[in-house]
Amino acid sequence: MLNQYETVFILTPVLSESQMKEAVQKFKDLILENGGEMINEENWGLRKLAYPIQKKTTGFYSLFEFKAEPSFIDKLETSYRRDERIIRFLTFKLGKYACQYSETRRKAVKKEEVKEN
Numbered sequence: 001m002l003n004q005y006e007t008v009f010i011l012t013p014v015l016s017e018s019q020m021k022e023a024v025q026k027f028k029d030l031i032l033e034n035g036g037e038m039i040n041e042e043n044w045g046l047r048k049l050a051y052p053i054q055k056k057t058t059g060f061y062s063l064f065e066f067k068a069e070p071s072f073i074d075k076l077e078t079s080y081r082r083d084e085r086i087i088r089f090l091t092f093k094l095g096k097y098a099c100q101y102s103e104t105r106r107k108a109v110k111k112e113e114v115k116e117n
Contacts, residue, residue: 010059036068
């Protein structure tokens, strides 16, 4: 049984653009290699932190929405903890209504992208 999850992680701001993309790809590949299914991926870019973390005031935010086995989450979070580029992360299971909201939000974002082009 695959559950739907959402994970947000913050990468250290001292990374170059290519290092940031490589780190994001590493975690995306980890999800896919362990039988997960990517639903949505968003790069929120460099943002100011609410409070300093490890003497840093900004970080690169990334969000993944995916389906995976519940046992995989421990493996993903252990991988986050071992990677020194990650300064914070949060993973949570989406409930029925959160999944519906996420679906409508993705559709609205796609409509806005079409209007801009």
